[in-house]
Amino acid sequence: MHDAIIIGMGPAGLSAAMYLARANKKVLVIGEFNRIWKKEVIVNNYFGTGEITGEKLMEKGLAQAKGFGAEIIKGLVTKIEISEKGFFKCLANGLEHIGKKLLIATGSALPKKEVINQDEFIGKGVSFCVPCDGFFFKDKKVAVIGSEGYALVEAIDLLNYTKNIILITNGKKMGFGKEELKKNNIILKEEKIEKILGEKKVEALKTNKGIIAVDGVFIASGAADSNDFAKMIGVVVENNKVVVDSNMKTNLPGIFAAGDCVKGIAQISKAVYEGFVAAISIIGELKE
Ligand SMILES: Cc1cc2nc3c(=O)[nH]c(=O)nc-3n(C[C@H](O)[C@H](O)[C@H](O)COP(=O)(O)OP(=O)(O)OC[C@H]3O[C@@H](n4cnc5c(N)ncnc54)[C@H](O)[C@@H]3O)c2cc1C
Incomplete structure (x- = not known):
C-alpha cells in the first residue's frame, strides 16, 4: 500500500x-x-x-x-x-x-485520431471509453482500435458487454498481449483502416484488406x-x-x-x- x-x-x-x-x-x-x-x-x-x-x-x-x-x-x-x-x-x-x-x-x-472520418460518427457508434459506453453495445459486434496496453485493457473490459470483439491495430504490430486476446476469443487484425462506413451510424470498417461489418468502434490509441x-x-x-x-x-x-x-x-x-x-x-x- x-x-x-x-x-x-x-x-x-x-x-x-x-x-x-x-x-x-x-x-x-x-x-x-x-x-x-x-x-x-x-x-x-x-x-x-x-x-x-x-x-x-x-x-x-x-x-x-x-x-x-x-x-x-x-x-x-x-x-x-x-x-x-x-x-x-x-x-x-x-x-x-x-x-x-x-x-x-x-x-x-x-487528440486520439485513428480514422479519417471518426468524428462524423461520435455518438453514432464511435466511442472513446468502454467503462462509459460499453453498455450500449451489449451483444453487438464491436471493434477496438489501438495497438498498445490501453487497447488491450479496453478490449478485455468490453467482454463484460459482448463476446464479439475485434482488436484492429490500424496497421501497427501488436507486440504483446496476443495470448490474452486468443484466450478470450478476441480477434486480432493488424490491418490499416481507411474509413468508417455507415449511413446514419457505424455499419462497417473499410480496411486495406476488405470490409469488416461492425456495430461500434472504440478508439483506444496510444497510452491512456x-x-x-x-x-x-x-x-x-x-x-x-x-x-x-x-x-x-x-x-x-x-x-x-x-x-x-x-x-x-x-x-x-x-x-x-x-x-x-x-x-x-x-x-x-x-x-x-
Ligand atoms: C519539444 C518541447 C519543448 C518544450 N520546451 C519547454 C521549455 O523550454 N520551457 C518550458 O517551460 N516548457 C517547455 N515545454 C513544455 C513542458 O515540457 C511541459 O509544460 C511540461 O513538461 C509539463 O509537465 P507535466 O509533468 O505536466 O507533463 P509531461 O512532461 O508531459 O509528462 C507527462 C508524463 O506522464 C506520463 N504518462 C502519460 N500517460 C501515462 C500513462 N497512461 N501511464 C503512466 N504515465 C503516463 C508520460 O510518460 C510522462 O512521464 C516544452 C514542450 C515540448 C513538447
Missing part, C-alpha cells in the same frame, strides 16, 4: 514525488520518458538551471525524487479503479498497485491519457483539461491532478509548482 501513486514522470509528477518522499510518504511514480526527455530539447527559461538539455533537466529531477526515497516504475498505467474502501488501484505492466491518494500528472491529452482516466472513474474534465481547485484537488476525494493535464500555460515552472501544491495537499490529507 502506497500513501500516494503518481501517474506521470514529467516535471509535475516528479516534483510532487520529491515533496511527498521528503515528507517520508511512501510514494510510487509510474511513467515513461516525457516529450522533453531528449538531448535535442534545449531549455533556457527554467529558474536557476541556465541553459540545459531536456534530458539533463529531467534526469536531475528524477535523481532528486529517487534520492528522497520515491519509488519509480517505468511503464504506462492502463486502468484505474476505486476500491470499496476508497483506495486507488492502478494497473501497469500487468501488475496492480494500490495507493491511498492518486495524482494524475500525465501531461497534455493529445488524463481524459481516459477521468472517464474511467468520474473525474470532471472541461475542454480536455482536468478540473481542479487551488489545492489541485479534483471533484473526487483523494484524486489530484497537476501540470499540462490541467488548464493554464504549458510550462515546466507551472508543472513543478502544481506538483508541489498537490503534494502539500496530499500530505495534509494523509494527516487527517
Whole structure:
C-alpha cells in the first residue's frame, strides 16, 4: 500500500514525488520518458538551471525524487479503479498497485485520431471509453482500435458487454498481449483502416484488406491519457483539461491532478509548482 501513486514522470509528477518522499510518504511514480526527455530539447527559461538539455533537466529531477526515497516504475498505467474502501488501484505492466491518494500528472491529452472520418460518427457508434459506453453495445459486434496496453485493457473490459470483439491495430504490430486476446476469443487484425462506413451510424470498417461489418468502434490509441482516466472513474474534465481547485484537488476525494493535464500555460515552472501544491495537499490529507 502506497500513501500516494503518481501517474506521470514529467516535471509535475516528479516534483510532487520529491515533496511527498521528503515528507517520508511512501510514494510510487509510474511513467515513461516525457516529450522533453531528449538531448535535442534545449531549455533556457527554467529558474536557476541556465541553459540545459531536456534530458539533463529531467534526469536531475528524477535523481532528486529517487534520492528522497520515491519509488519509480517505468511503464504506462492502463486502468484505474476505486476500491470499496476508497483506495486507488492502478494497473501497469500487468501488475496492480494500490495507493491511498492518486495524482494524475500525465501531461497534455493529445487528440486520439485513428480514422479519417471518426468524428462524423461520435455518438453514432464511435466511442472513446468502454467503462462509459460499453453498455450500449451489449451483444453487438464491436471493434477496438489501438495497438498498445490501453487497447488491450479496453478490449478485455468490453467482454463484460459482448463476446464479439475485434482488436484492429490500424496497421501497427501488436507486440504483446496476443495470448490474452486468443484466450478470450478476441480477434486480432493488424490491418490499416481507411474509413468508417455507415449511413446514419457505424455499419462497417473499410480496411486495406476488405470490409469488416461492425456495430461500434472504440478508439483506444496510444497510452491512456488524463481524459481516459477521468472517464474511467468520474473525474470532471472541461475542454480536455482536468478540473481542479487551488489545492489541485479534483471533484473526487483523494484524486489530484497537476501540470499540462490541467488548464493554464504549458510550462515546466507551472508543472513543478502544481506538483508541489498537490503534494502539500496530499500530505495534509494523509494527516487527517
Ligand atoms: C519539444 C518541447 C519543448 C518544450 N520546451 C519547454 C521549455 O523550454 N520551457 C518550458 O517551460 N516548457 C517547455 N515545454 C513544455 C513542458 O515540457 C511541459 O509544460 C511540461 O513538461 C509539463 O509537465 P507535466 O509533468 O505536466 O507533463 P509531461 O512532461 O508531459 O509528462 C507527462 C508524463 O506522464 C506520463 N504518462 C502519460 N500517460 C501515462 C500513462 N497512461 N501511464 C503512466 N504515465 C503516463 C508520460 O510518460 C510522462 O512521464 C516544452 C514542450 C515540448 C513538447
